[in-house]
Amino acid sequence: MNATIDNVKKGKKKLRVVLTGSGIRDDVNRAMNEVIPLIKDQAELILVDKNGKEDFSTINADLIILFGGDGSLINVAGRLKGNQVPVLGVNFGKFGFLAEYEFLEFLSDLNTILQGKFEISERMMHKVAVNRAGVSIFESYALNDSVISRSHFSRIIKVSLEVNNQYCTRYHVDGVIISTPSGSTAHSLGAGGPIVHPTMDATIITPICPHTMSMRPLVLPGEFPIKLTLIEKTDTVALTIDGQNMQELKVGDIVNIKSAAEKMLLVVSGRRTFFDRLQKKLNWSGHSNIK
Numbered sequence: 001m002n003a004t005i006d007n008v009k010k011g012k013k014k015l016r017v018v019l020t021g022s023g024i025r026d027d028v029n030r031a032m033n034e035v036i037p038l039i040k041d042q043a044e045l046i047l048v049d050k051n052g053k054e055d056f057s058t059i060n061a062d063l064i065i066l067f068g069g070d071g072s073l074i075n076v077a078g079r080l081k082g083n084q085v086p087v088l089g090v091n092f093g094k095f096g097f098l099a100e101y102e103f104l105e106f107l108s109d110l111n112t113i114l115q116g117k118f119e120i121s122e123r124m125m126h127k128v129a130v131n132r133a134g135v136s137i138f139e140s141y142a143l144n145d146s147v148i149s150r151s152h153f154s155r156i157i158k159v160s161l162e163v164n165n166q167y168c169t170r171y172h173v174d175g176v177i178i179s180t181p182s183g184s185t186a187h188s189l190g191a192g193g194p195i196v197h198p199t200m201d202a203t204i205i206t207p208i209c210p211h212t213m214s215m216r217p218l219v220l221p222g223e224f225p226i227k228l229t230l231i232e233k234t235d236t237v238a239l240t241i242d243g244q245n246m247q248e249l250k251v252g253d254i255v256n257i258k259s260a261a262e263k264m265l266l267v268v269s270g271r272r273t274f275f276d277r278l279q280k281k282l283n284w285s286g287h288s289n290i291k
Contacts, residue, residue: 015043015116021067023050028067028092031103042114057081069093074242077143077264086120088267095281097185101269123182123264124201124222130247131254138247143264144183146257149175151236158232164224172211178257179204193217226257
């Protein structure tokens with residue numbers, strides 16, 4: 001759901017802002033230093049995080065401004081751990097599907113943003129847990145995807161899939177990607193998965209190099225819980241969350257994935273639609289004039 005939110009609360013004088021980005025990058029460091037006095041002039045800058053290691057899970061802020069790419073924004077989402085603070089991404093990466101503001105656009109909108117007036121896109125997240133012999137050994141949120149995959153040189157793995165407490169199938173694959181709509185344009189797309197509008201409530205399951213060609217990506221209602229059980233392996237198999245957090249899996253481990261109650265609150269510029277971004281980022285623009 002997209003909504004224009006006026007975040008200025010009655011009686012609150014200034015927005016509480018966090019500024020974060022990779023300070024080891026010269027361009028990011030210069031940009032952060034440029035906007036710090038601008039933010040301080042109109043808002044309460046409660047934290048400047050240039051090492052990317054601050055815990056945001058309990059931070060009391062009205063807005064997090066990130067200077068970085070999509071990977072950096074996913075990292076911030078992981079550090080929030082479900083804490084619903086709006087995140088505005090200023091793109092210093094290559095793709096910019098999530099961090100969609102360009103720096104000059106951000107500077108142009110900064111005064112309005114610091115008044116607490118900005119557009120928010122609510123993004124579905126997954127809550128992921130690994131159960132081993134009846135004990136939970138790993139928990140995480142996933143903004144983009146969860147991937148069960150083998151090491152580079154091992155043979156195929158076998159994974160059983162249950163959907164909404166019903167047996168679905170057994171995969172013989174190199175791996176399985178369980179994606180949110182936001183993640184449908186990431187790893188899942190590269191494995192042949194569909195593009196799903198990011199504001200939808202859905203789960204996409206995409207097999208990687210399935211042994212049977214009839215195994216195709218599956219799009220499911222977001223409220224359906226997913227259960228994957230590793231039933232056979234020949235080498236290292238791991239669960240990777242958003243390309244950043246990893247948990248090694250053993251035979252018999254159960255990966256439970258469900259829609260998280262919390263949403264990722266992503267600040268969007270309103271300058272372009274999702275389809276505009278597809279045209280630009282996936283080079284669809286060459287077909288835009290075909291009638």
